[in-house]
Amino acid sequence: MSLAARNLAIRLGRALILKGVDLTARAGCLTAIIGPNGSGKTTLLRALTGELAATSGQVVLNGRDIAGFRPHELAALRAVLPQQTALSFPFTATEIVRIGLTSHPGRETDRDDLIRAALAAVGLPGHAGRLYQQLSGGEQQRVQLARALAQVWQPLGDDGPRWLLLDEPVSSLDIAHQLTVMRLAADYARRGGGVIAVMHDLNLTAMFADHLLLMHEGRAMGEGTPAEVLTDDLLSRAYGCRLCVNRAPVQGIWLLPQLASV
């Protein structure tokens, strides 16, 4: 089972943002979409969520064209973590996660259990009663992740895998929480679900991703394993600056997330 883009083109207004992109993300894998700013990563993710309709080509979710799904069917199969969520009213963390369960068919007690479990999974069990606006940016991001997790809590359902689509999930987190969230995503994939994440941090990407898509000016510049895509040549061309993989500078301070332990 997979979530795939087939020769996908997206036009926003007059600009052609995606110019025929192919991507196959498999369940059981963490797929990362990388690339410079403005290369179309977020637009691709929005198309994969079903939010943007394809101008041409198609998005296929678990074998079915995504345009044919109804909103609640889609909500049962995939959850989305946006880059940032500004909230209009003072909801508590619990109430936010409950909004993620809008299409959940189960009983009220099941929902309560899911809310507790999801907040615990993102490391915020003590923040259930706090108002969203009073949380830090990183905490808000994790509450939103809990909402997405609760929506598709079981990675593998009777009718196929569930999908987590994450738009820069670690952008406002400190390094310890970056690792926590990436482990959570990798674990979701290990248990049979599918994860697609737009990533800016190439180190974390190299560390956690099973499959990579490198975007450049609305096209896929490379797709494959991290070893195949994270090469000096491809990265240098995509990001427009000279990049060297696997070479530690002699001077300056740097640290590797690979050597961190949580």
Added chain:
Amino acid sequence: MVALDARNHRIEGDRRHLGRALSLWLLALLLVLAVFSLGHGASGVSAPAVLLDRLAGRAIAPTDAVVLFDIRLPRLLTGILVGAGLAVSGAIMQGLFRNPLADPGLLGVSAGASLGAISAIVMGGALPAAISAAIGWHLVPLAAFAGSWLAMLTLYGIATRQGRTSVATMLLAGIALAAMIAALSGLIIYRADDEQLRDLTFWGMGSLAGSSWSKLQAAGPVILLALMAAPALARGLNGLALGEAAAAHVGIRVQRIKTGAVLITAAATGAAVAISGGIGFVGIVVPHLLRLIAGPDHRWLLVNSALLGSSVLIVADMISRSIVAPAELPIGIVTAMIGGPFFLWVLLSNRRALDG
């Protein structure tokens, strides 16, 4: 024991029990105020005494019956429906526009209604005698209701392209439309004579004084239907608080919610304004207070807004009847006197969020 268990299992941050408890208190408050309002009036008829007489099967003085059942009761019911309609419309608009200061005026509903009323007051005399005889004094409310719908449908049409309604376009186009409607109203007012000007001014300040069973029969069902449909929007409005995209991601049919919100608001506000004129601030004050107490979850917010909106309007009506008795102050003045400072307080306490 069961109640105790439920309390132990409640998740922290789950405020639905507050909304539930609040609804019971508000219902009790509304009932008490309703009885009080029935017994309160220029004629000094005591509602409890008359009701007790009727229950005991004793004869009621005909004048008492008229005062109670043909003057005060329709006025009370009108107040309840108008207050509920305005407060629920406000809560829905705030949810749709994701802004605690939004109100149905943004949809052009109020401007359209007042254009309709002004046209009817100033140009009603030009209608053929047969038509004006058939419509009678219904002309002004009918024109106001038609005007509110015309304005709202125009705006909705402007903001909707390829089956998607842009809330931002609706907001901005609403300002332009309101300006055009005001200009048109000004043109008509320019032709009005002194008596018509007086009628216009008083219509704009709102009043429940003209309440009657026949007006209630016309407007009541419209408001009631809108109120009954409103709870269907609750989950959708909760989702919209996260933004349109996120609402769609959790399985909400966003366009359906937008259309429903616009229709319900236009029906409730249009009918309320038609029978009571311009009554401001209820739609902003009531939902905001309730959010402070039990949180913004629309599943209880909409119900409680209806209950508290009714109570607020009953109290405002009692004030308007008694403050300059035996004359009456237009109720819009009372709600604005209470609502204006409150609006300012909301604005100032949100200042940091607004500036930031």
